Amino acid sequence: MQEDRLIIRGIEFKSRLWVGTGKYKDLEETRRAVEASGADVVTVAVRRVNILDRNRENLLDYIDPKKYKILPNTAGCYTVEEALRYARLAREAGISDMVKLEVIGDERTLFPDVCGLIKATEILAKEGFIVFPYTNDDPITAKRLEDAGAAAVMPLGAPIGSGLGIRNPYNIKIILETVKVPVIVDAGVGTASDATIAMELGCDAVLINTGIAGARDPLKMAEAMKHAVIAGRLAYLAGRIPKKLYASASSPLEGMLI
Amino acid sequence: MKIRLNGEDYEIEGELTLEELLRRLSILPERVAVEVNLQVIRKNDFKDFKVKDGDVVEIVNFVGGG
Numbered sequence: 001m002q003e004d005r006l007i008i009r010g011i012e013f014k015s016r017l018w019v020g021t022g023k024y025k026d027l028e029e030t031r032r033a034v035e036a037s038g039a040d041v042v043t044v045a046v047r048r049v050n051i052l053d054r055n056r057e058n059l060l061d062y063i064d065p066k067k068y069k070i071l072p073n074t075a076g077c078y079t080v081e082e083a084l085r086y087a088r089l090a091r092e093a094g095i096s097d098m099v100k101l102e103v104i105g106d107e108r109t110l111f112p113d114v115c116g117l118i119k120a121t122e123i124l125a126k127e128g129f130i131v132f133p134y135t136n137d138d139p140i141t142a143k144r145l146e147d148a149g150a151a152a153v154m155p156l157g158a159p160i161g162s163g164l165g166i167r168n169p170y171n172i173k174i175i176l177e178t179v180k181v182p183v184i185v186d187a188g189v190g191t192a193s194d195a196t197i198a199m200e201l202g203c204d205a206v207l208i209n210t211g212i213a214g215a216r217d218p219l220k221m222a223e224a225m226k227h228a229v230i231a232g233r234l235a236y237l238a239g240r241i242p243k244k245l246y247a248s249a250s251s252p253l254e255g256m257l258i
Numbered sequence: 259m260k261i262r263l264n265g266e267d268y269e270i271e272g273e274l275t276l277e278e279l280l281r282r283l284s285i286l287p288e289r290v291a292v293e294v295n296l297q298v299i300r301k302n303d304f305k306d307f308k309v310k311d312g313d314v315v316e317i318v319n320f321v322g323g324g
């Protein structure tokens with residue numbers, strides 16, 4: 001097969017499946033699921049160190065930053081200022097300029113506040129961050145984010161943790177035609193076929209957390225998602241047949257017994 | 259002197275640099291980021307940065323997230 005590489009801002013990504021590290025039973029399960037997924041981008045959150053716990057375990061003891069690309073998020077931030085604060089701390093705690101930018105607009109839906117998101121993207125891009133904004137499945141917002149300096153856009157398939165799949169494939173398709181930066185579906189993927197649909201549309205990658213961590217068997221689902229993303233990507237590159245209303249026979253009519 | 263450390267009151271006797279504070283808390287500097295009074299302190303400055311009475315110190319690290 002011809003080489004099919006994902007490169008963003010000069011960084012090469014070895015897998016088109018990106019995974020989150022939230023909601024796992026423990027850090028060992030996190031480690032095993034991430035490994036089974038074959039992902040090389042791993043998202044993390046930034047939170048206070050537990051000062052009192054002397055035997056505290058660190059996520060990075062399980063997810064080796066030399067092996068994986070650590071992508072810190074600004075989850076839980078509802079204002080531009082908060083998101084900037086978390087992004088700057090994340091950069092200092094980590095080893096790269098990458099940030100998965102979230103500016104959340106509403107607690108119940110966790111839909112992004114796109115006005116704040118565009119503003120924060122612009123500021124962080126100017127500060128040299130490689131910004132991956134988590135956004136709505138709205139092409140106009142995606143374009144504004146690209147103009148603001150986003151390295152890629154991350155439209156949701158459905159609300160975070162909902163598992164509802166790709167609710168608006170047509171909008172995702174329009175986003176793909178609207179922006180030049182890579183498009184990475186983030187949120188909503190509930191099972192393997194959802195990931196495949198995202199990739200078949202032509203998305204550059206898919207980010208999954210709850211879809212894997214929340215499965216009955218996260219390790220199996222991690223592996224399923226790995227194959228689903230590869231299958232979807234290959235199908236996209238192969239080019240699907242057009243949909244038709246009526247049948248067209250696969251076997252020749254010639255040589256049939258009369 | 260008294261500082262606010264990750265949202266709690268914290269007593270310190272005498273002068274202390276950020277590096278010494280982290281050591282006292284058994285925290286590896288390479289795995290965390292530190293903010294003092296809303297200002298991110300670069301890791302290279304930990305050994306010289308002196309914590310003052312009333313400072314609001316936040317020490318964060320990475321945890322599981324999506």
